[in-house]
Amino acid sequence: MNGDLAIEPVPGVAKPDPVVTIDGLGRSFGGLQAVDVDHLEIQRHTVTSIIGPNGAGKTTLFNLLTGFDKADEGSWDLDGGPLVGIPSFQVARKGMVRTFQLTKALSRLTVLDNMLVAAKDQPGEQLRGAILGRWRHVEEANTEKAMELLERFGLDYMAYEYAGGCSGGQRKLLEMARALMVEPEVIMLDEPMAGVNPALTQSLLSQITGLRDSGKTVVFVEHDMDVVQEISDWVVVLAEGRVIAEGPPDVIARNPAVIDAYLGAEHGEAAS
């Protein structure tokens, strides 16, 4: 999409159809300014990756946006609706669902139950509905949907196993499939490739682009530049909490500020 629209690759650039807009977002821990984003927009129906060296504030940014941490200042909204001060569970209900860097499979639930627990509007999740027992109809529909997703992610044969029995890569896949059960507009993946067996990486990558093609917006944090190059439509580079560059992956790869941030200024000098 970006090529056609020719968005200028400068930090804070406006995009034609932003699904998430961030303004003046700040968070500090003691004296350390972990996140300090002036303006950032995320274009709808894209795979946007957020990269940056360790400690750049990528995960903190995720935590702030999804209500898992409280911002000191700033505002951000999803589809025009403000998300400031909204607790994490409501952020998810509004359509922004995240995964975690350290995968959080619900170990002592089956893979299928991991999926079903994420389903929306199940009346049996209210005490009244649970006691009256009026939930089986919805449960059947949810199970069908869950099994379809599990099949798409190649986990259907694991449906009745405990999620604790899944491998690291399978857990990443399960987390992604589970997030989809919430029917989000935006799906935020925190290092989806970390600790994944290389054999599974390709399948994970194609799942991520598949999410975009099915009409979701994907934002993900990643270290590996090769991975980023391969699947991102747009790349946002964070360093010390700030957006230092953004643009299409090939442009970012040539950006000297990015190379400096990643490899250190000394490396840049030595190479030149």
Added chain:
Amino acid sequence: MDWLEILVAGTLAVIGPVTAAYAVSASGLNLQFGYAGLLNFGHVAFMLVGAYGLAITVDFGGSFWLGLIVGTAAGVLLGLLMGLPTLRLRADYFAITSIAFAEVIRLLVRSSWAESLTGGVFGIQGFANSFHELNPFDVRELYGFGRFIVTGRSLFMIVVSWIVVLVTTLFIARLIKSPWGRVIKAIREDEDATASLGKNTFAYKLQALMIGGGIAAIAGMLLAIDQQAVTPASYAPRITFIIYVIVILGGAGTIWGPVLGSIVFSFLFFTIDAFMVQLQANVDFVGDILSPAEAGLIKLFLVGVTLMLLMIFRPQGILGSREEELAHER
């Protein structure tokens, strides 16, 4: 040695109302700890407010039936009061606060300041007459066979309390097998992940604490009705830990685990007790070296060792699933 006597003592304890009341209480804790993962170390306080809720209501002229409602409501309300300020904190803070809560309540109840209401250290007696009047069995009659006999009064209490065990267990099973129960278990596994899927984890934890609290209050009332007395000394912190032993022994996070745990615990406790009494009285050299009081202490030691062995060889509890335990360890 009278081996039959030992068996009789164990069996009568197992079927007795105290075992049933502990099973009910353990089921309440199991909902909180086994399913929702809440480390409630103040569980005995819920039993206390249930028992005192009933006793005070009747003592002040209310009916016994109103007392049952007040007692249960007191347990639910205590869950709300304890949960509101603490459940947003991390699990370990909740654990510490819950102990403090329970002790504050016990000390308040036994204080001379509250004596006009609670009877202070002496407690309240004789509030369950209207219950015992309903007894369909003849109180002057003995029921059973051989040496396994109970009075008509006990038999009524036994029947009623095991019905309560059945009803509360089926109620919990219904909740746990529903989507509500699935959310509760998900919170036990990982609260952040559950919140990230759009569930209001705080509200669910509060609900689990309140329902478990109401159930524990019912257990407290069963004990109080059986003894026709409430005293603060019966609600010491160690009761909480006995209930934990029962839950873990039977299998935390299983429907029937707390019931089986209570049965096994009672059986062990009272057979070992009867065994030590027999040993001390009938075997000369044991009688020479141990006084009856010392034999009682050895009993506690043996109960502890037995429980340790059970935990070493079956850490998931008697009814716990090995696969589930393995899924957890990975």
